[in-house]
Amino acid sequence: MSEANTKPRPTTPLVAVDIIIELPNGHIVLIERKNPPTGYALPGGFVDVGERTIDAAAREAFEEVSLRVSGLKQFHTYSSPGRDPRGHGITVVYVGQALGDPRAADDAKEVVTIALTSDRADLYLRRLCFDHAEILTDYFIWRRTGELPTRE
Secondary structure (H helix, E strand, O other): OOHHHHHOOOOOEEEEEEEEEOOOEEEEEEEEEOOOOOOOEEEEEOOOOOOOOOHHHHHHHHHOOOOOOOOEEEEEEEEOOOOOOOOEEEEEEEEEOOOOOOOOOOOEEEEEEEEEEOOOHHHHHHHHHOOHHHHHHHHHHHHHHHHOOOOO
């Protein structure tokens, strides 16, 4: 047996995806989580072994909000060790578009759609889990200026 096969595997962060789903009316999709940590969040979840992150994003969007997302583009990767209270996790965030009415499924208790410029958006932004308020702030800046985030 070679030396490489006898070394223990390193302990690494979990890998997840989150999806900013844009609807034709200018709204984006948020879920209210069934499981802790509770609150609102972007649709998303963990990447399965053997799965590409872009495929995980499409799968999670369908599983959580019953939407087929198209045009998925990687937005940014967030890796701050404190971003998830359950433990160190890295998320690859995608932006995509969908048609239809989202419906809560899987880990989603409820689905809400918000306009980026509405007064109601601020209400949900204050109740977001994880670092999703930071992610959406970066997304709003990108939409307004075209400037991609630089923070990790």
